Amino acid sequence: MHEMETRIAYKGLAEGVHRFEWELGDRFFAAFDNSEIHGGKVHVDLALEKSVAGLKLDFDIRGEVRVDCDRCLEECTVQVEWSDDFRVRFGNEPVEFDGELMWLGPNEAELDLAQYIYESVVLALPLKRTHADCAPEGVKFIGEDEFKRAEAGSEMQKMADNPEWQKLKELKNKL
Numbered sequence: 001m002h003e004m005e006t007r008i009a010y011k012g013l014a015e016g017v018h019r020f021e022w023e024l025g026d027r028f029f030a031a032f033d034n035s036e037i038h039g040g041k042v043h044v045d046l047a048l049e050k051s052v053a054g055l056k057l058d059f060d061i062r063g064e065v066r067v068d069c070d071r072c073l074e075e076c077t078v079q080v081e082w083s084d085d086f087r088v089r090f091g092n093e094p095v096e097f098d099g100e101l102m103w104l105g106p107n108e109a110e111l112d113l114a115q116y117i118y119e120s121v122v123l124a125l126p127l128k129r130t131h132a133d134c135a136p137e138g139v140k141f142i143g144e145d146e147f148k149r150a151e152a153g154s155e156m157q158k159m160a161d162n163p164e165w166q167k168l169k170e171l172k173n174k175l
């Protein structure tokens with residue numbers, strides 16, 4: 001689906017509740033520059049209530065997106081889930097959207113929700129963004145105890161001349 005579909009021509013809507021659903025994919029996320037989100041697939045469910053007072057938009061967003069893994073820096077997929085709502089009032093109030101109340105001028109006819117949906121997905125990103133099982137490339141983890149035992153052990157002498165062991169020791173000192 002095209003990202004333009006996240007625009008709503010609210011003026012033509014009758015009073016009452018209207019439901020909108022979007023499946024947003026890589027094309028949607030590609031429209032945002034310098035995004036930490038490389039792509040993904042997100043389902044957006046919107047219940048929009050129009051009344052004399054204005055609009056109330058209730059969002060339910062869920063899916064999965066691709067981001068850099070915090071550990072190995074390769075791409076990994078994380079789940080996102082987000083529920084939130086905001087209200088729209090009509091008038092010429094010079095008030096910036098604070099996430100709860102948006103003012104729309106009387107000459108406007110459309111509400112573009114792309115930025116709101118994108119920012120909601122960013123806020124829904126988990127704190128821990130890693131593969132289930134991965135390690136920084138080239139690094140082999142050695143337990144502190146394991147290392148001490150080996151160093152204290154009688155095998156140490158035999159291994160002292162082993163180039164592989166020396167390399168491991170150097171690496172351990174760098175960690």
Ligand SMILES: [Zn+2]
Binds near residue numbers: 130133134
């Ligand atoms: Zn990883």
